[in-house]
Amino acid sequence: MIALTLPEIRRLLIAFVLTRLEPADHTWAWSRWRRRQHQARLSHYRRRGHPLT
Numbered sequence: 001m002i003a004l005t006l007p008e009i010r011r012l013l014i015a016f017v018l019t020r021l022e023p024a025d026h027t028w029a030w031s032r033w034r035r036r037q038h039q040a041r042l043s044h045y046r047r048r049g050h051p052l053t
Helices: 006-018 024-047
Strands: none
Touching: 006 024
16 A cells, blocks of 8 residues: 555545544545555556556
């Protein structure tokens, strides 16, 4: 899984500190899902020999 990026950290801080619309476990699950999707996308392109920038 990819490391947390600055925009992701910012989004998590806003979700946890400034708003309490969603439960914390939902916010963490969404973050993990997003990072897994990114890793899957990188693997997909890497397998097909596309240059990653």
